Amino acid sequence: MFRFxxxxxxxxxxxxxxxxxxxxxxxxxxxxxxPLAHKVVIEQNYYFILKNTLNFFLLLSxxxxxxxxQKLKTFTDRETKGINIIFALDTSGxxxxxxxxxxxxxxxxxxxxKIVVRDFIQKRTTDKMGIVVFGExxxxxxxxxxxxxxxxxxxxxxxxxxxxDSTAIGSAILLSTxxxxxxxxxxxxxxxxxxxxxxxxxxxPITAAKLAKQKGVxxxxxxIGSKGKPVPIIQQTIFGTKRVFVNIDLDDYTLKQIxxxxxxxxxxxxxxxxxxxxxxxxxxxxxxxxxxxxxxxxTYYYKYFLIMAILLLGVKVVYFxxxxxxxx
Numbered sequence: 001m002f003r004f005x006x007x008x009x010x011x012x013x014x015x016x017x018x019x020x021x022x023x024x025x026x027x028x029x030x031x032x033x034x035p036l037a038h039k040v041v042i043e044q045n046y047y048f049i050l051k052n053t054l055n056f057f058l059l060l061s062x063x064x065x066x067x068x069x070q071k072l073k074t075f076t077d078r079e080t081k082g083i084n085i086i087f088a089l090d091t092s093g094x095x096x097x098x099x100x101x102x103x104x105x106x107x108x109x110x111x112x113x114k115i116v117v118r119d120f121i122q123k124r125t126t127d128k129m130g131i132v133v134f135g136e137x138x139x140x141x142x143x144x145x146x147x148x149x150x151x152x153x154x155x156x157x158x159x160x161x162x163x164x165d166s167t168a169i170g171s172a173i174l175l176s177t178x179x180x181x182x183x184x185x186x187x188x189x190x191x192x193x194x195x196x197x198x199x200x201x202x203x204x205p206i207t208a209a210k211l212a213k214q215k216g217v218x219x220x221x222x223x224i225g226s227k228g229k230p231v232p233i234i235q236q237t238i239f240g241t242k243r244v245f246v247n248i249d250l251d252d253y254t255l256k257q258i259x260x261x262x263x264x265x266x267x268x269x270x271x272x273x274x275x276x277x278x279x280x281x282x283x284x285x286x287x288x289x290x291x292x293x294x295x296x297x298x299t300y301y302y303k304y305f306l307i308m309a310i311l312l313l314g315v316k317v318v319y320f321x322x323x324x325x326x327x328x
């Protein structure tokens with residue numbers, strides 16, 4: 001970026017014609033006191049033009065030097081205060097329900113969840129994120145990392161039933177909290193997604209939520225589906241695959257309690273669009289903060305105008321007080 005640090009000096013430009021006019025008026029009075037005035041009259045136009053030109057650029061150079069032209073190069077130092085986020089994702093058998101639609105294609109709940117989670121990850125370029133999957137037990141699919149490509153790869157590798165067919169919500173919260181305790185971030189968040197109720201594991205979800213709260217962990221809970229509404233699933237039988245409708249028992253009461261205890265929020269996703277909107281809402285709620293400092297490297301150009309002014313002054317002195325006196 002180029003700028004003039006003191007542009008107010010440009011107002012002096014309007015004084016140049018006045019100074020030149022006054023200077024020329026004095027010069028005429030002095031010249032006509034000498035003999036051979038008629039010769040001066042003949043030559044004065046040439047010398048006046050030359051002297052006025054030199055004086056004009058001399059004064060202009062001084063004004064530009066006073067205006068202090070400079071070029072700024074900006075360097076930005078961004079201090080990021082990121083948020084550490086663990087996704088606790090239910091991979092139990094009930095996530096096979098085919099009640100989600102994406103781009104006119106029927107998807108099971110887990111595949112729909114993987115799409116929105118991968119999209120969420122791509123938006124959070126400055127945050128560490130990790131993945132815990134749970135069913136009958138809970139285990140770490142990906143520890144906290146800022147490597148988005150690794151996260152994307154490991155989300156894609158999540159499969160139905162990989163942690164068993166039951167639902168250990170308490171174990172998932174406990175393991176997710178443990179993963180977050182190893183981080184130095186002040187903001188720690190669990191995004192827990194399930195479509196069932198806790199029916200296995202050694203830890204009660206409410207107890208786990210209270211422990212997470214004590215450790216400064218906030219939990220957003222997302223319940224997939226709704227109570228009392230049959231959903232289609234694919235069952236394997238001796239006669240092959242069969243599409244049947246079943247009721248999946250979503251324990252939204254416990255999920256609401258978990259969120260309330262840990263100062264989080266409960267959401268309910270009944271289709272792909274609502275699930276997508278929920279992750280967008282959480283993205284807006286959990287904003288990463290930045291401190292931006294700008295540094296400037298300044299290059300000064302006033303010295304070039306000063307050099308030009310000195311050179312013009314030198315030409316004027318040498319020519320009019322030297323050369324012209326010797327060779328009139």
